[in-house]
Amino acid sequence: MLNSILSWAVQRRLGDIAQFRDHPHETQAQVLRTLLRTARDTEWGRKYGFGDAITAADFAQRVPINTYEELYPKLERVLRGEADVLWPGRVQWFAKSSGTTNARSKYIPVTRESLQEGHYRAGRDMTALATYHYPGCKVLGGKTLSLGGTHAPNPFRPAEPDSRVGDVSAVIMQNLPAWAEYIRTPPLELALLDEWEEKIERIARHVLTQDVTVLAGVPTWMIVLLRRVVELAGVANITEVWPNLSLFLHGAVAFGPYRELFRQLIPREQMHYLEIYNASEGYLALQDEPNSEDLLLLLDHGIYYEFLPLDQLGQEHPQACTLEEVEIGPRYALIISTNAGLWRYNIGDTVRFTSLAPYRIRITGRTKHFLNAFGEEVVIENADAAIAAACQVTGATVRDFTAAPIYFSNTDTSRGGHQWLVEFNVQPTSLEQFVAVLDDTLRQLNSDYDAKRHRNLALERPMLTVAPLGTFEQWLASKGKLGGQHKVPRLSNSRELLEEILRLLPEEIV
Numbered sequence: 001m002l003n004s005i006l007s008w009a010v011q012r013r014l015g016d017i018a019q020f021r022d023h024p025h026e027t028q029a030q031v032l033r034t035l036l037r038t039a040r041d042t043e044w045g046r047k048y049g050f051g052d053a054i055t056a057a058d059f060a061q062r063v064p065i066n067t068y069e070e071l072y073p074k075l076e077r078v079l080r081g082e083a084d085v086l087w088p089g090r091v092q093w094f095a096k097s098s099g100t101t102n103a104r105s106k107y108i109p110v111t112r113e114s115l116q117e118g119h120y121r122a123g124r125d126m127t128a129l130a131t132y133h134y135p136g137c138k139v140l141g142g143k144t145l146s147l148g149g150t151h152a153p154n155p156f157r158p159a160e161p162d163s164r165v166g167d168v169s170a171v172i173m174q175n176l177p178a179w180a181e182y183i184r185t186p187p188l189e190l191a192l193l194d195e196w197e198e199k200i201e202r203i204a205r206h207v208l209t210q211d212v213t214v215l216a217g218v219p220t221w222m223i224v225l226l227r228r229v230v231e232l233a234g235v236a237n238i239t240e241v242w243p244n245l246s247l248f249l250h251g252a253v254a255f256g257p258y259r260e261l262f263r264q265l266i267p268r269e270q271m272h273y274l275e276i277y278n279a280s281e282g283y284l285a286l287q288d289e290p291n292s293e294d295l296l297l298l299l300d301h302g303i304y305y306e307f308l309p310l311d312q313l314g315q316e317h318p319q320a321c322t323l324e325e326v327e328i329g330p331r332y333a334l335i336i337s338t339n340a341g342l343w344r345y346n347i348g349d350t351v352r353f354t355s356l357a358p359y360r361i362r363i364t365g366r367t368k369h370f371l372n373a374f375g376e377e378v379v380i381e382n383a384d385a386a387i388a389a390a391c392q393v394t395g396a397t398v399r400d401f402t403a404a405p406i407y408f409s410n411t412d413t414s415r416g417g418h419q420w421l422v423e424f425n426v427q428p429t430s431l432e433q434f435v436a437v438l439d440d441t442l443r444q445l446n447s448d449y450d451a452k453r454h455r456n457l458a459l460e461r462p463m464l465t466v467a468p469l470g471t472f473e474q475w476l477a478s479k480g481k482l483g484g485q486h487k488v489p490r491l492s493n494s495r496e497l498l499e500e501i502l503r504l505l506p507e508e509i510v
Helices: 003-022 024-038 043-047 058-061 068-079 113-132 166-172 178-182 194-206 218-234 256-265 380-396 431-445 447-456 470-479 498-504
Strands: 093-097 104-108 143-146 151-153 164-167 212-217 247-250 274-277 282-286 294-299 303-309 331-338 345-356 359-364 399-404 417-426 461-466
Touching: 003 399, 024 058, 024 303, 024 331, 024 470, 043 256, 068 345, 093 166, 104 113, 104 166, 104 359, 113 166, 113 274, 113 282, 151 166, 164 166, 194 218, 212 218, 218 247, 218 256, 218 399, 256 380, 256 399, 282 331, 345 417, 359 380, 380 399, 380 431, 380 461, 399 470, 399 498, 417 470, 417 498, 431 447, 431 461
Parallel strands: 093 164, 143 212, 212 247, 247 274, 417 461
Antiparallel strands: 093 104, 151 164, 274 282, 282 294, 294 359, 303 331, 331 345, 345 359, 399 417
């Protein structure tokens, strides 16, 4: 009975996806109207006149673009339990975001509306698209193995046990509707354990006897779990444990560097992969075509989108584009207004459009995570593609990496460069060739980098440092960020992060 209901819901969701694909501007206009109407009696809504039936142009003129730091005074009041500040009512749940080296964590409100209309709707979207594209997969016929983080009491409200903060994955799991919890494994008491090594061990032992058909989570941590399951089972690969496994729903990090490793762990032609662009702030896009790396922008999930040209970043009065005004090619900083009370919020990600009918994007990096010490403008999209190309040519598989500038020294002949710290699962056949392909691919993809590399005028060839297995996990553990959706920033425009990790390496490597 339940499977019949779920199948019906999946088919209905396919129709909804087609609707916003075919009518994107009308969909987004309706989302904005709903957001403004719902929040008109909040403190924020009264300040900016949300009850005046304002247009999208009025909204952009009245409401400033906000960073987390600029919005934080209001968010802290929400964290402390004040009602009707940014969104109606009191917010009980908060996603504690990661992916930053800053000491202060970000706390993103998670409202009932953002869960229902965003996170859970995206889950139905992925299930619907997987069922449509891969009818042979037992998407609803077995268990979905999902890895998440943990949650804890809200430190701003220690006397209220029902107010919690944690990884967005843990917030979602704790609040899952019954139908989703029915098809998910492991049980919450294991999924939400806060000690990561214990969690991996206990989950691996539990799922050995489950009929797992779908994986969902961050590739980095899923690899750790799958390896332990294979080891416990004493088999060659995971298909001997889960013969019906056929789908991996992945997000949080680019999949390219991990693709070959998953093919080795799951060597079956019927294994499929779909990517989702999820963040603490919501689910923003997903892979709606199996053979494309482009992600369909999710337009009916309670999020209103604007797009800020990068030359407007830092301007006193930045001018963002609406969906109708974007173009294919340029990079934009993503600005969102959400049903969790984030208004014209700079999420920190940059994207570029690859299609306008329907609206599809690729994630190109972070507004703060890039390499541009010498005008080379290397973004995460470039780095991921270069690492993937180097792996393909040299037979390597990469577990994690980060890169930072090598600055000019005081000598007249010194040039700048990039140092890449890479942790390999499988070492390349030639480190020299790995660096050569990495460098050549960056030059092909990025004309600014190529210009700086021309005859080594400004940049030398990349410097590669190989990190022993476990180095990046050790650094994350030292920051209290092991597990969940925590990850090491791929690129940094300073050497601070890289030097921290290098200090963990044996002296003979450094």
